Amino acid sequence: MAVTEIDSSAETSGTTKAASADNRPRRKTKIFDHVVLWLGVLLMMGPIIVAFTTSTFDHVTIHREGMQFGWGGEFVETYKNVLYQEGGFTGEVTGLLMTQNSLILGLGFAIGKIVVSMLAAYAIVYFRFPLATFSFWVIFTTLLLPLEVRILPSYEVVQQLGMLNTYSGLIIPLIASATGTFFFRQFFKSVPNELMEAARIDGAGPVQFFWDILVPLSKTMMAAIFIIMFVVGWNQYLWPTLMTTEEGYFTLVRGIRNIMQQMIGADIPEYNEALAMAMLAMLPPALVIIIFQRMFIKGLVEQEK
Amino acid sequence: MEKAQFTSPWLPYLLLAPQMIIIAIFFLWPAAEAIRASFFLEDPFFGTATFVGLQNYSDAFAASDYQRTAWFTFVFVVLVSLISLGIGMMLAVSADRVLRGKGSYKTLLMWVYAIAPPVAGLIGVMLFDQHIGPLVEFVAYFGWDLQVGVDYWDTGFAMIVVATWKQVPYCFIFFLSGLQSIPTSVKEASAIDCRSETRRFWTITFPLLAPTTFFLLILNITYAMFETFGMIDQIVKDQPGNSPVTLVYKVFRDGFRGNDIGGSSAQSVILMILVLALTVAQFRLIERRIHYT
Numbered sequence: 001m002a003v004t005e006i007d008s009s010a011e012t013s014g015t016t017k018a019a020s021a022d023n024r025p026r027r028k029t030k031i032f033d034h035v036v037l038w039l040g041v042l043l044m045m046g047p048i049i050v051a052f053t054t055s056t057f058d059h060v061t062i063h064r065e066g067m068q069f070g071w072g073g074e075f076v077e078t079y080k081n082v083l084y085q086e087g088g089f090t091g092e093v094t095g096l097l098m099t100q101n102s103l104i105l106g107l108g109f110a111i112g113k114i115v116v117s118m119l120a121a122y123a124i125v126y127f128r129f130p131l132a133t134f135s136f137w138v139i140f141t142t143l144l145l146p147l148e149v150r151i152l153p154s155y156e157v158v159q160q161l162g163m164l165n166t167y168s169g170l171i172i173p174l175i176a177s178a179t180g181t182f183f184f185r186q187f188f189k190s191v192p193n194e195l196m197e198a199a200r201i202d203g204a205g206p207v208q209f210f211w212d213i214l215v216p217l218s219k220t221m222m223a224a225i226f227i228i229m230f231v232v233g234w235n236q237y238l239w240p241t242l243m244t245t246e247e248g249y250f251t252l253v254r255g256i257r258n259i260m261q262q263m264i265g266a267d268i269p270e271y272n273e274a275l276a277m278a279m280l281a282m283l284p285p286a287l288v289i290i291i292f293q294r295m296f297i298k299g300l301v302e303q304e305k
Numbered sequence: 306m307e308k309a310q311f312t313s314p315w316l317p318y319l320l321l322a323p324q325m326i327i328i329a330i331f332f333l334w335p336a337a338e339a340i341r342a343s344f345f346l347e348d349p350f351f352g353t354a355t356f357v358g359l360q361n362y363s364d365a366f367a368a369s370d371y372q373r374t375a376w377f378t379f380v381f382v383v384l385v386s387l388i389s390l391g392i393g394m395m396l397a398v399s400a401d402r403v404l405r406g407k408g409s410y411k412t413l414l415m416w417v418y419a420i421a422p423p424v425a426g427l428i429g430v431m432l433f434d435q436h437i438g439p440l441v442e443f444v445a446y447f448g449w450d451l452q453v454g455v456d457y458w459d460t461g462f463a464m465i466v467v468a469t470w471k472q473v474p475y476c477f478i479f480f481l482s483g484l485q486s487i488p489t490s491v492k493e494a495s496a497i498d499c500r501s502e503t504r505r506f507w508t509i510t511f512p513l514l515a516p517t518t519f520f521l522l523i524l525n526i527t528y529a530m531f532e533t534f535g536m537i538d539q540i541v542k543d544q545p546g547n548s549p550v551t552l553v554y555k556v557f558r559d560g561f562r563g564n565d566i567g568g569s570s571a572q573s574v575i576l577m578i579l580v581l582a583l584t585v586a587q588f589r590l591i592e593r594r595i596h597y598t
Contacts (some may be wrong), residue, residue: 029502033399034406040396041413044473048417050439051428066437116323123320128310135321142332144584148531148553149576152560152569153335153342161330173331181324206311235421237535238557253421253535260427260539271437278424285419290412297415300475301482 048282055079055275062271074272082276093247093255095280102234102251102284108171109233110226117180118218122210124181125188126196139178147174147239155242165246174239180225183302187221188214224299227292231285252281336577342570354567361571370555371572377461377549378530385468385533386525390518392469393476398506400477401484411481418474422532426539429467453540454548461549464540468533475528476521483517484510516590523587527580552576 050067057072083095123129124136147154154173163169191214199209240254250258259277263269289296343361345354365371400410432440433453444451453463487510495509531553541548550558553576560569 030403033403036395036399037403037406037410037414040392040399040473041410043392043470044414044417047428047432047470048420051431054431062437066442067431067439116327119320120324123317126311127317127320128312129317132317135325138328138333139324142328144581145332145336145577146527146531146580148534149556149573149580150332150335150339151557152566152573153338154331156338157331157335172327176327176332178324178328206313206316209311231419235419235424237421237423237538241538242561253423256421256423256427256535257538260430260542264542271431274427275431278427281424282420285421286416289419290416293412293415297478297482300478 051275052279055272055279057272059268059270059272063268078272078276082273082280093250098250098252098255101249104167105170105236105251106230106234109174110229112171112175113180113229114222114225116175118184120181121184121188125185139181142176142178151238165244165249170240170243174236183225187218191217224295227288227296228299230288234285256281339570339573342566343574345567347566361567365568365571374550374552374555378551381465381551382526382529384465385472385529386522389469389472389476389525390521392473394480396477397480397484400481415474415478420471421535422471423535423539425467425471426536429463430539433463457547457549460540464537467536468529472525472528479517479521483514487513519590523583527583
């Protein structure tokens, strides 16, 4: 910003020949920047746009002529099929049901994580108790092992507990990682100490302090984490793939795997419906990120600190 | 500075209970189980287990399959991390400089972050499809007969492209916020001292972005190793054949498809040690950052 300000001030006051000559490279880089950004947008958006336009054609055309760049006119038909008709093996599961399951997973994961990690972070930051350091380190170790590397034993544990094909089995094991706790711990540490002292002088207990002061203070933080966690939860793939064998519990992202397997066997695969499903699976998290862009970026970047 | 603290004999434990119970059941137990199983040879049919010491580990390292997978994972992780870092930085630098359309560029470039890896994988499979894929047609102009799913490195190439594409927005967001946090005074001073924008970038901006770059590098490595699972699963399509996979995918395949529980667990433990090293690196970096600011 500042750099360009200097340049533009030179432009306005630049009556001398030297100044106008100096502006030429600046203008060139400006055009260069726009070209770079346009190429970037093309790179990022291109695949999505092609996937979307192709999904509006019928599968025979796609099979014969490849992916399409225009408008196919089958939009309503295809998306209605994906939302209402898709049968799976049992004939019970529809796109709508999968969307509902994805929402349950996304919301359950985000809310569960915020509640659990806020309570834990509150205990660690605001209480003096013998096991504080120990608890902190136990929570810390969860950062070391992503679910992917302990997937087999995790599956066995959940199986032994009889939690396969349940929403709680789907959501709770995913909450085990401590990213949220660290996030809130960091935030609570930045809250001025005077607030707590003042609250104590006024006779507020720990519960009241938490509920009346800390929670309202954390609202922005909570919203930022909620957005990120919703997207993370919605996009879960490996865990739902293992955990849910009953189609009634499939999420949209989980359903992608089945669509893929159906495509392998088919003579003329239903490319259009597979792509429509992909569109459906990306739409809600994309909307959330675009609408709450500022908060999303804040939450994401805060992790670095 | 020490925080003023409450004291209560039971309340902190109550607050910690949900987190601790979840960690104990769904984290510590499985992790311990993985480490234990890595020392045993389990018979999937009779449910018996024999203690074999480190044999699962030496078997894993000795297997040519494992070495090949490790090599591919290495190439995959390095390329995905560095290329997405480079593109992300280039876009962020340009987005930071332009005045008009800044917001729109930002939105258009970052929202791809929302796409789940398997969804990206599905779109990738289509784009690289032998019959319908426009990218296959495109490279055919240059005489490249790209055969995803048939040729080992062609498939690997598709995986690298899709994984990089998906990670660019993430790098972009961090670099842009890093650029915007550079103090105006520094930018102004450097603009007065040096007219060349390129030189200014390499001598002033780039070093100031170094902490963000290192941080992103570690996150990118973690992403490429673990979060790409869903994408790889779509491209491989359950037909392992001649397709490259990453180490994480192999843990899953050997454990669930191959029923080699001991071997899969040993591979898990090897990965655990890798993640441990990465996390230590990350935390040392964050500590150093505190000196920085």
